Amino acid sequence: MKKLINHQPNRTMHLFLGLLPFALLLLVYIASSDARLEVNPNDKLLPSFAQIGDGIERMAFEPSKRTGEYLFWQDTASSLFRLSIGVLIAAGIGLLLGMFTGAVPMFSAGVSPLLTVVSLIPPLAILPVLFILFGLGESSKIILIAIGITPFIARDLQRRTQEIPFEQLVKAQTLGANTSQILMRVILPQILPKLIEAVRLSLGAGWLFLIAAEAVASTDGLGYRIFLVRRYMAMDVILPYVAWITFLAFFIDVGLKNLSTFLFPWHETGAKK
Amino acid sequence: MNNNTNTSPNTNNLEPIEGKGNSVPMIQVNNVGKQYGDNVVLERLNKTVHEGEFVTLVGASGCGKSTFLNMLLGTAEPSSGEILLHGKPIPSEPGSDRGIVFQQYSVFPHMSVLENVMAAKAFKAKGLTGFLFGASRTQAKKDASEILEQVGLGHALNKYPDELSGGMKQRLAIAQALLGQPRILLLDEPFGALDPGIRADMHELVLTLWKELKLTVFMVTHDLKEGFYLGSRLWVFDKLRHDPHAPQRYGAGITYDLQVGQVDHALYQQIDDEIRPVSDVQVA
Numbered sequence: 164m165k166k167l168i169n170h171q172p173n174r175t176m177h178l179f180l181g182l183l184p185f186a187l188l189l190l191v192y193i194a195s196s197d198a199r200l201e202v203n204p205n206d207k208l209l210p211s212f213a214q215i216g217d218g219i220e221r222m223a224f225e226p227s228k229r230t231g232e233y234l235f236w237q238d239t240a241s242s243l244f245r246l247s248i249g250v251l252i253a254a255g256i257g258l259l260l261g262m263f264t265g266a267v268p269m270f271s272a273g274v275s276p277l278l279t280v281v282s283l284i285p286p287l288a289i290l291p292v293l294f295i296l297f298g299l300g301e302s303s304k305i306i307l308i309a310i311g312i313t314p315f316i317a318r319d320l321q322r323r324t325q326e327i328p329f330e331q332l333v334k335a336q337t338l339g340a341n342t343s344q345i346l347m348r349v350i351l352p353q354i355l356p357k358l359i360e361a362v363r364l365s366l367g368a369g370w371l372f373l374i375a376a377e378a379v380a381s382t383d384g385l386g387y388r389i390f391l392v393r394r395y396m397a398m399d400v401i402l403p404y405v406a407w408i409t410f411l412a413f414f415i416d417v418g419l420k421n422l423s424t425f426l427f428p429w430h431e432t433g434a435k436k
Numbered sequence: 437m438n439n440n441t442n443t444s445p446n447t448n449n450l451e452p453i454e455g456k457g458n459s460v461p462m463i464q465v466n467n468v469g470k471q472y473g474d475n476v477v478l479e480r481l482n483k484t485v486h487e488g489e490f491v492t493l494v495g496a497s498g499c500g501k502s503t504f505l506n507m508l509l510g511t512a513e514p515s516s517g518e519i520l521l522h523g524k525p526i527p528s529e530p531g532s533d534r535g536i537v538f539q540q541y542s543v544f545p546h547m548s549v550l551e552n553v554m555a556a557k558a559f560k561a562k563g564l565t566g567f568l569f570g571a572s573r574t575q576a577k578k579d580a581s582e583i584l585e586q587v588g589l590g591h592a593l594n595k596y597p598d599e600l601s602g603g604m605k606q607r608l609a610i611a612q613a614l615l616g617q618p619r620i621l622l623l624d625e626p627f628g629a630l631d632p633g634i635r636a637d638m639h640e641l642v643l644t645l646w647k648e649l650k651l652t653v654f655m656v657t658h659d660l661k662e663g664f665y666l667g668s669r670l671w672v673f674d675k676l677r678h679d680p681h682a683p684q685r686y687g688a689g690i691t692y693d694l695q696v697g698q699v700d701h702a703l704y705q706q707i708d709d710e711i712r713p714v715s716d717v718q719v720a
C-alpha cells in the first residue's frame with residue numbers, strides 16, 4: 164500500500180475530484196432553496212433557478228422601463244472601463260517606478276522610502292479625499308483603483324528587477340552597454356512578464372476598490388447595482404451579478420496568462436524548469 | 437587545511453616571469469591588498485602581465501582568486517595598492533576592454549542565441565535603446581552568425597538559452613564576449629559545471645580563440661590539471677602566513693608563479709597536495 168502523499172490522481176480522477184465540490188454546493192443550494200420555497204413561496208433569500216433566470220432575463224435582455232437601457236450590459240461596460248483604465252495606469256506607473264528603483268540606486272534612494280510609506284496608506288481610507296478632490300464622476304473611481312494597486316505593482320517589480328542576476332548586468336557592461344541600453348534590452352524585457360504576473364495578482368484588489376467606489380457613489384456599474392437591489396433583497400439579481408463578476412475575473416486572469424505565454428515564450432520555458 | 441604554517445613556500449626562489457622583451461606590461465599589480473572589515477582576503481600582490489599571456493589562477497576555495505578577478509573586472513576595488521592597465525589605474529566599473537564569462541547567468545535568457553550575440557554589436561553601436569536597424573542590423577546578423585558558426589552553434593541560432601545544454605550555453609557566452617572585441621578575456625570558472633568530455637572540447641575552443649585573436653586571458657579554475665593544460669602561466673593563490681587562532685588575520689598571496697611547461701612532476705605533486713582539500717570537495 165503506497166503512502167497517501169505518493170498517490171497521483173489520473174486524468175478522470177482529477178476532473179471528478181475537481182468538479183465534486185461544485186456539484187455538492189449546487190445540490191446543497193437547490194435542496195435549501197426548495198425547502199424554503201416550500202414553506203413560503205414568496206421567500207427571497209434563496210431564489211430558485213427559475214427565479215434567477217427571470218432576474219437575468221429582466222436585467223440583461225429587456226430594456227429598462229426607466230432609461231430604456233439594457234442595465235446588465237451597461238453596468239458591465241461601465242465597470243470594465245473603470246477597472247481597465249485604473250489597472251492600465253497602475254501598470255504603467257508601477258512598471259516605471261519598479262524598474263528605476265530596482266536598477267538605479269540613486270533613484271531608489273530618493274523614491275523607495277516614499278513608496279514604502281504610500282503603500283501602507285489604506286486606499287479606502289482616502290476615498291473621501293478623492294471624492295472631494297475629483298468629484299463623484301469617473302475619475303475618482305479610476306484613481307482609487309490606480310492608487311490602490313500601483314504601490315503593490317511597483318514594489319513587486321522593484322524586487323523582480325533586483326532579482327536579475329548581477330552577472331547579466333556586468334556582462335552587458337563588458338559588451339559596451341550604457342545605462343539606458345541595459346534598462347531597455349536587459350531589464351525591461353525580463354520584467355514585462357513579471358508585470359503581467361503582478362497585474363494578475365492585483366486584479367482581486369482592483370475589483371475590491373472598484374466595487375467599493377461604485378457602492379459609495381455611482382449611477383451605474385456592477386458594484387452599484389448589487390448594492391442598489393440589496394434594498395429590495397433581490398437575491399435573484401445579486402447572485403447572477405456575483406457569478407458574472409467571478410466569471411469576468413476568471414476570464415481576464417486566463418487571458419493575461421495566455422498573453423504572457425504568447426508574448427514571452429522564453430519566460431515559460433524557464434518557469435517550467 | 438593548510439599544513440605549511442611554518443614552511444611557507446619561498447617565492448623568491450622562483451624566477452619572476454617577465455614575458456616578452458622590453459614591451460610595456462599590459463597589467464601591473466602593485467602591492468595590492470583586499471579586505472572586508474577584519475577579514476583579510478588578499479595581501480601584498482605584485483605582478484606584471486604582458487599582452488598575450490594566458491594566466492590561470494588556482495587555489496583553495498575562499499583564497500581570493502575570484503576577488504582578484506573581480507578587481508580586474510572592475511566590480512571590486514583594491515583596499516590598498518593599485519592595478520594598472522596600460523599604465524593607467526584600471527577602471528572601477530566593467531567596460532568593453534575586458535570581456536567576461538561566468539560559470540552561469542552569463543547569457544541573456546530572453547534573447548535567442550542569435551539575438552544574444554547581436555546584442556553585443558548593438559551595445560557597441562551606442563545609442564539609447566540598444567537596438568539596431570537597417571543595414572547595421574543586417575551586418576550584425578551576418579557577423580553574429582559567423583562567430584556562432586565558428587564556436588559550433590550554427591544549428592541553434594533561434595533557440596533560447598534555456599533550451600541549450602550547459603556546454604552550448606558556455607559556447608554562446610564565449611561567442612558573445614568575443615564579439616565585444618575585448619583585449620582581455622576574464623573567465624571565472626567557466627567550465628566548472630560541465631562534463632569532462634565537453635570540458636575538453638571547450639578547452640580546445642578557448643585555446644584556438646586565444647591564439648587566433650591574440651587575447652590576454654585570466655582564468656580562475658578549481659582544477660589544477662586544467663590550469664596546467666590551458667595556461668601559459670599559472671598562479672597559485674594560498675596564504676603566506678597563517679595564524680591558527682585567527683585565520684582571517686592574514687590574506688592570501690600568490691605562492692607560485694610558474695611558466696607552464698617547465699614544471700617537473702615533483703613540484704606539480706607538491707602544489708596538488710597543498711590545494712588538495714579543493715580536489716576532495718570537487719569529488720564529493
